[in-house]
Amino acid sequence: MSAPNAAVSDNTVSFPDIEISEALIRRFDSSGPRYTSYPTADRFNAEFDQNDYLGYLSSRVGASNNPLLSVYVHLPFCESLCYFCACNKIITQDHERSAEYLRYLDKEIALVADQLGPDRKTGQLHLGGGTPTFLNTAELTHLMDTLRRHFEFTPDAELGVEIDPRTVNDKTLNMLSGLGFNRTSFGVQDFDPDVQAAVNRIQPLAMVEAALNASRQAGFESVNIDLIYGLPKQTLASFDHTLDKVLRLSPDRIALYNYAHLPSRFKAQRLIKAADLPSAEERLQIFLMSMRRLLEAGYVYIGLDHFAKPDDELNKARLDKSLHRNFQGYTTRAEYDMVGFGVSAIGKVGRSYSASVRSLKAYYQYLDEGRLPIERGYKLTDDDVLRRQIIMTLMCSMPLDFQAIRQEHGIDFSSYFDAELKRLAQFEEAGMLVRDENGLCITPKGRLFVRAIGMVFDKFLGRPTVSTYSKLI
Ligand code: SF4
Numbered sequence: 001m002s003a004p005n006a007a008v009s010d011n012t013v014s015f016p017d018i019e020i021s022e023a024l025i026r027r028f029d030s031s032g033p034r035y036t037s038y039p040t041a042d043r044f045n046a047e048f049d050q051n052d053y054l055g056y057l058s059s060r061v062g063a064s065n066n067p068l069l070s071v072y073v074h075l076p077f078c079e080s081l082c083y084f085c086a087c088n089k090i091i092t093q094d095h096e097r098s099a100e101y102l103r104y105l106d107k108e109i110a111l112v113a114d115q116l117g118p119d120r121k122t123g124q125l126h127l128g129g130g131t132p133t134f135l136n137t138a139e140l141t142h143l144m145d146t147l148r149r150h151f152e153f154t155p156d157a158e159l160g161v162e163i164d165p166r167t168v169n170d171k172t173l174n175m176l177s178g179l180g181f182n183r184t185s186f187g188v189q190d191f192d193p194d195v196q197a198a199v200n201r202i203q204p205l206a207m208v209e210a211a212l213n214a215s216r217q218a219g220f221e222s223v224n225i226d227l228i229y230g231l232p233k234q235t236l237a238s239f240d241h242t243l244d245k246v247l248r249l250s251p252d253r254i255a256l257y258n259y260a261h262l263p264s265r266f267k268a269q270r271l272i273k274a275a276d277l278p279s280a281e282e283r284l285q286i287f288l289m290s291m292r293r294l295l296e297a298g299y300v301y302i303g304l305d306h307f308a309k310p311d312d313e314l315n316k317a318r319l320d321k322s323l324h325r326n327f328q329g330y331t332t333r334a335e336y337d338m339v340g341f342g343v344s345a346i347g348k349v350g351r352s353y354s355a356s357v358r359s360l361k362a363y364y365q366y367l368d369e370g371r372l373p374i375e376r377g378y379k380l381t382d383d384d385v386l387r388r389q390i391i392m393t394l395m396c397s398m399p400l401d402f403q404a405i406r407q408e409h410g411i412d413f414s415s416y417f418d419a420e421l422k423r424l425a426q427f428e429e430a431g432m433l434v435r436d437e438n439g440l441c442i443t444p445k446g447r448l449f450v451r452a453i454g455m456v457f458d459k460f461l462g463r464p465t466v467s468t469y470s471k472l473i
Contacts, residue, residue: 020445020448022284022288024430024445025284025288025448026284027430028427028430028432028449028452030451030452030455032451032452032454032455032461033451033455033458034304034451035325035391035392035395035451035454036325036326036327036328036329037326037327037346037348037353037388038384038387038388038391038392038458039353039378039380039384039388039458039460040458040460041346041353041355043378043460044353044354044355044376044377044378045376045377045378046375046376048352048354048374048376048377048378048379049374049377050366050371050372050373050374052352052354052374052377052379053347053349053352053354053372053374053377054115054372056349056350056351056352056354057112057115057116057339057349058115058116058117059350060116060117060119060337060349060350061115061116061117061119062117062119066119066121066337067335067336067337068121068122068123068124068154068333068336068337069116069120069121069122069123069124069151069336069337069338069339070122070123070124070125070126070326070333070336070337070338070339071122071124071125071126071147071151071338071339071340071341072125072126072128072327072328072338072339072340072341072345072346072347073105073125073126073127073128073132073143073147073340073341073342073345074088074128074129074130074340074341074342074343074344074345074356075098075101075127075128075129075130075131075132075134075135075342076088076089076090076101076129076130076342076343076344076360077089077090077091077092077097077098077101077129077130077131077134077135078090078091078092078129078130078131078134078164079091079092079093079131079134079167080200080201081200081268081271082189082199082200082201082268083198083199083200083201083268083269083271083272084189084199084228084231084259084268084269084272085266085268085269086260086262086265086266086268086269087129087130088130088343088344088358089129089130089131090130090360095134095136098134098135098136098139099139100364101342101360102135102139102142102143104363104364104367105143105146105341105342106146107367108341108342108367108372108373109146109147109150109341110150111367111370111372112339112341112372113150113151116339120150120151120152121152121154122151122152122153122154122157123153123154123156123157123158123333123336124157124158124159124160124331124333124336125147125151125153125157125158125159125160126160126161126162126328127143127160127161127162127181128162128328129162131162131164131167132161132162132163133161133163133164133167133168133172133176134167137172137175140175140176140179141175141179144179144180153180157180158182158183158332158333159179159180159181159182159183160181160182160183160184160185160328161176161181161183161184161185162184162185162187163184163185163186163187163211163215164186164187165186165187165188165203165207165208165211165212166201166202166203166207168211168214169210169211169214170210170214170217170218173211173214173215173217173218173220174214174218176218177215177218177219177220181220182219182220182221182222183220183221183222183223183224184215184220184222184223184224185223185224185225185226185253185255186208186211186212186215186223186224186225186226186251187226188203188208188225188226188227188246189201189226189227189228189231190227190228190231190234190238190239190242191204191205191208191241191242191245191246192233192234192238192239192241192242194233194238195231195232195233195234195238197233198231198232198233198272198273198276199231199232199272200271205245208249209249212225212249212251222252222253222312222313223251223252223253224251224252224253224254224255225246225249225251225253225254225255226255226257227242227246227254227255227256227257227290228256228257228258228259229256229257229258229259229283229286229287229290230258230259230260230261230277230278230283230286231259231277231278232272232273232276232277233276234278234282234286235278235282235286236282236285236286236289239286239289239290240289240293243289243290243293243294247293247294247297252308252309252312253306253307253308253309253312253314254294254299254306254307254308255305255306255307255329256287256290256294256305256306256307257305258283258287258305261274261277294307295307298310300312300315300318301447302314302315302318302323302330303318303323303330303395303396303397303447303450304329304330304395304450304451305329306329306330313332314330314332316332317332318396318397321396321398323396323397323398324392324396325392325395325396326338326348327340327346327348330396337349337350340354340356342356342363343356343357343358343359343360343363343373344356344357344358351379351380351384351385352377352378352379352380353377353378353380354374354376354377355374355375355376355377356372356373356374356375357373357374357375358375362375382409383459385409386405386409386411387457387458387459389405389408389409390405390454390457391454391457391458394442394450394453394454394457395450395451395454397442397446397447397450398441399439399440399441400439400440400441401438401439402414402437402438402439403438403439414437417457420456420457421435423456424440424453424456427446427449427452427453427456430445430446431443431445431446432445432446432449432453433446433453
């Protein structure tokens with residue numbers, strides 16, 4: 001089944017032959033996880049500790065069919081606070097703090113690499129934060145030297161770094177390119193001055209444009225821009241102007257996130273006045289307008305909040321059915337083991353997930369005691385592995401083949417998932433998926449709602465959780 005681009009009208013987004021109307025969005029717009037993992041991180045438990053993690057790491061030593069590694073490093077420092085922020089970050093102007101953090105990262109990287117043994121072929125690296133470029137050139141060079149000493153990057157490895165345009169110039173971008181980074185993601189969010197003031201993140205178009213041009217000149221292969229709709233002071237007209245500017249910058253990928261205002265969970269968001277937020281109706285109109293404009297401009301809808309140019313790797317992976325999801329969202333890198341370093345980093349090794357402590361104090365204390373800073377995690381059961389495969393297949397809008405599932409997992413899909421298949425009927429009836437005795441497939445009309453469809457297979461939903469899930473719109 002193909003899921004190509006869309007045409008437009010005022011209150012619908014139309015993939016070929018299919019119109020996604022406001023009414024459909026209102027009917028199926030539910031709150032739910034984004035499924036960068038299954039089970040989702042709020043289901044990880046404190047019974048999982050460093051010994052469990054060490055066991056999973058060492059189980060990879062000497063195995064002949066080890067997947068490549070994906071390495072994530074969390075760099076939590078930022079110079080100023082963006083009021084919408086839900087990340088684990090530390091606001092400080094004291095750049096001395098990153099030197100100490102780096103020393104602990106060195107320790108953690110060495111501890112994990114020791115457990116993994118010599119075969120540490122790595123196909124992906126991502127520096128996230130916080131603000132990775134809070135670190136100066138010497139610090140970033142040191143970090144890359146440490147990583148390269150312990151992990152062997154494949155020639156086609158994807159090395160990505162998140163960039164706050166306020167913190168870089170052409171020298172920084174040349175330095176990052178020189179260190180091997182080939183993908184970058186710019187946090188833009190919105191170009192409107194009133195919105196930028198309301199979220200305390202001032203970055204005029206000229207600043208972003210200069211950084212983006214510099215990254216292209218420095219040789220970055222793929223540039224992403226993050227946008228957020230639903231921010232304070234945002235209007236349909238103001239976001240339309242933001243999109244004019246974004247389209248002029250012509251990034252390879254665009255992520256269009258929905259702002260979830262959860263001030264009881266995220267302290268920074270208490271600085272946002274609820275009265276300044278667009279209404280639910282305005283958000284819906286902003287979302288529909290944005291979809292239409294991006295699709296009209298030639299971007300392809302990859303899934304959830306992600307758009308890419310037709311020749312971008314993400315779209316190629318979507319077309320050849322090799323698209324996957326991991327903690328960074330959609331990725332072309334299939335089923336890598338993931339090791340995370342730094343506070344709040346998350347890992348996925350074999351049938352396990354692990355999550356590191358969130359505070360610097362705890363992070364330093366664990367490492368001072370020679371322990372890995374693992375605070376929670378999860379050991380997947382056979383049923384979890386099966387459901388993960390199904391949910392991830394659906395999230396990537398790939399056909400689900402019942403026979404293949406039977407061969408791989410030894411279950412009869414129809415009887416094992418009898419209750420789930422009954423719950424899928426509402427989506428079938430709405431034309432969002434098609435099903436026969438061989439399998440099921442999400443239709444173009446269903447692609448906006450993959451989260452809701454995937455949730456049918458999530459056995460944890462309905463059980464208590466500390467998380468509040470965001471809505472589609
Ligand atoms: S949005 Fe990014 S730059 Fe802003 S406070 Fe959060 S982590 Fe730091």
